[in-house]
Amino acid sequence: MSDIEHCYNEPLVSVIVPVHNTERFISQCIESILNQDYKKTQLIIVDDCSNDKSCEICRKYAEDDARVINVRLHSKCGVSKARNVGISKAKGEYICFVDSDDFLKTGYIRKYVNLINQYKVAVVYGYHMYYQNGIFISRPKRVPKGYHSVEELSSNLIDDGTLTGILFGSACGAIYKSSFLKVNNISFDERLTKNEDGVFNLDLLSKCKKIYVTHYDGYCYRKWKSDTNVNILVPDDGLDMATEAIMQKHSNIMNFACQMKRRNVSIIFWNAINIGACSNSNIYNVRKLRSYMEKSTIDQDYKTLKIKQCSVYKRILIYLLYKKYHFLFCFVIKYIYPFVKRYR
Incomplete structure (x- = not known):
């Protein structure tokens, strides 16, 4: 042929x-x-x-x-x-x-x-x-x-x-x-x-x-868009809208409640990274992060994670958040994480 x-x-x-x-x-x-x-x-x-x-x-x-x-x-x-x-x-x-x-x-x-x-x-x-x-x-x-x-x-x-x-x-x-x-x-x-x-x-x-x-x-x-010099200190509602869509259409999925708790921690995690990466002073970012984390449910939902299956850098970052080491978290995100994430 x-x-x-x-x-x-x-x-x-x-x-x-x-x-x-x-x-x-x-x-x-x-x-x-x-x-x-x-x-x-x-x-x-x-x-x-x-x-x-x-x-x-x-x-x-x-x-x-x-x-x-x-x-x-x-x-x-x-x-x-x-x-x-x-x-x-x-x-x-x-x-x-x-x-x-x-x-x-x-x-x-x-x-x-x-x-x-x-x-x-x-x-x-x-x-x-x-x-x-x-x-x-x-x-x-x-x-x-x-x-x-x-x-x-x-x-x-x-x-x-x-x-x-x-x-x-x-x-x-x-x-x-x-x-x-x-x-x-x-x-x-x-x-x-x-x-x-x-x-x-x-x-x-x-x-x-x-x-x-x-x-x-x-x-x-x-990967070409810069993650530095950002100024987003307030997480947008885009992920919340997606969560609502999931809850409306897929609540019959196996292990739904546990999965939604995991999702909640994932959203907290990535929002915290965005706050920590802002181009403001580290002290300012720490205050904003602390305020955000006080309203979060990480204390209740943290144990639903499969920590041993997470990458090393994620284990470290989520541990810092869970233990409320906000200053250290922001320091790692702003000055160390940009180099580490290139090779994750």
Whole structure:
């Protein structure tokens, strides 16, 4: 069979890329998709009202390659709306999501198509590598590779107690069966500004019985946004809105009460890190952290964590919070953590 005939017989894969002001990276993202060794793709770019050169760059790719569809939203609506628009335009048997500042290894799409075809599941989840300053960093694998029933994973889906959040917290680094999403009316919750990927996956997992997990990490997640010089001392309500959505839709999940306590500690943990990292003086941050922690429920919920399964740096940080060593916590976050986290 010739390469052309082989390509004709392969399933179409729709790759959805929401874009907002990523002119520095969007070309590498698009080219990593178009240059895959799997050619039968439909690239759907949804520009969420960028005000840099992203729109112009995307338009040029659409003019030059018939596989590319370029859609521009009339107002900034957020990543969930952009992805939902992409889903509505997807013609492929399978759907992948890629963020516009990330990129794929060359064999990524073929690898995922082969797996989802082989195991006949609604979704195949994988992992991504961090890409920072020209260096690739592998992430810990939270789920063993292989075929899994959703039931066996359900006691850890919302939070597995390792301060890492929703078990399948990203829609990227995965491939979805398009018909399954559409028949079950699964879409991204456009009200959410945080954890929208994780809630999307929880919605999907509530509808299916089996999934496949691969440890292949061909998705390259670019870490480029600086975490320094931030001034966010008051945690936003984005995670609270996601928590509310989870409680409304997924309260029947196994071990729900315990998982929600773990999630609460995870949110406290990451909010505390954001406070400690602020560019204000360390003393000022300590006062804000102490005030925040006095209102938290970490004392009651701490014991639900799986401390031994947490990474060393997380064990240290959560211990400092639990023991109320707020000054030391802020010092570590501001002056030591920025170096340690690069290699976590």
